[in-house]
Amino acid sequence: MAIGRRTYRSVDGERVEGTWRYIFTRSLDTYSLNELFIYADGAVDCGGKLTDLEGLREQLRRGRAATTLENGARAYVHHLASWRFAEPQAWIDPDMLVGEVADEIDRLNDRPDSMQRCLLEVETYLADITEDNRLALRERYLAIPQHFRLYTLGDMDRKDYPLRVLISAIGEPLHGDPQGRVVTAQMHGQAVEYFRERERSIAEWQASTPSDGPATAVAAPISIHHTVYPKGWPQDPGVQVLQNDYPATITINGRDYPSVIHAYWAMSTDDSDWHDRIVAAPRSFDAADLAKQAPRRAGWPAARLAVMTALLRAKYTQHPHLAHTLLGTGDARIMYIDFDSAYWVAGQKRGTNWIGRLLEVIRSELAATEAGIPVAPAHDARPSASP
CATH class of the missing domain: 1.10.357.40 (YbiA-like)
Known part of the structure; x- marks a missing residue:
């Protein structure tokens, strides 16, 4: 996640806001650590080549952009160091990376990202608890890059457990549960109450914010x-x-x-x-x-x-x-x-x-x-x- 790392590029005299994260690019058996630049207009600069989300997917497919690292391969950081990987561990796959980049583009445009869209869908579900709305919520949850799902609620104690309960039908296995637990009506009720309480807490927090106005601009720049x-x-x-x-x-x-x-x-x-x-x-x-x-x-x-x-x-x-x-x-x-x-x-x-x-x-x-x-x-x- 590249939040807080800001950059920009100029297009016809106009400033296009951007952000960046690190990525490995590959040439033959050498992995080079580079910046992956992400811009509000959807452009993506991967290792010095300007492309878009589809182009990034293609580079990942071809191995030019790498999310897996081969044991014993050479790693290189320009003008800094080189070494060989020993038992490398990669934390994300191509789908996770593309999802992360798509979220960054949404945030640069002040649009809801995949986590925020999921939480908006929770509100719809709580207002009308139906099977159709549960399935819509499940789809929104699964659209979140897998490595970010734990952080959707910002609750480090429960993590995404209440969400996983809501997207799972009563009487069926709890989504993503390593223990294979089955969702009960009691578990579902507790998850619903968790979100009701969460709504109340957010409303109370918003009421306690400075009364002279928002801390940041409401209108787009x-x-x-x-x-x-x-x-x-x-x-x-x-x-x-x-x-x-x-x-x-x-x-x-x-x-x-x-x-x-x-x-x-x-x-x-x-x-x-x-x-x-x-x-x-x-x-x-x-x-x-x-x-x-x-x-x-x-x-x-x-x-x-x-x-x-x-x-x-x-x-x-x-x-x-x-x-x-x-x-x-x-x-x-x-x-x-x-x-x-x-x-x-x-x-x-x-x-x-x-x-x-x-x-x-x-x-x-x-x-x-x-x-x-x-x-x-x-x-x-x-x-x-x-x-």
């Missing part, structure tokens, strides 16, 4: 990609109005700027001639390009975050329709993907996504205003820096 419109911006560009180069005039210190980009770069210099040339640039691209030649203010790197915060605050307080679009993103994490400095954007090797993070802060300020909560910003939308 959104990405704001740098989009160029050669023939001019469309009448309704949707969420793309959140781009800093969107032509929304903002007023700072009594001066008008055609966009956030114009304002940011114009205010980055204390040379009045360069300032005015940047403001007059026909496009935000031209403004940024001119700014490369202009002298920077002393201390600009330390001040730029405060300036950008004020400029974004001005954009969305001075243009209610844009504020409405920003508020419409709910509590989603905003990934701002552009060709700018990694300091500001996501999607690069070390991108810090400051633009996306600032948009989330300003969205929260707008939500506070909309709710009538009297929260004053740290400072107004008039940066002290002047041309």
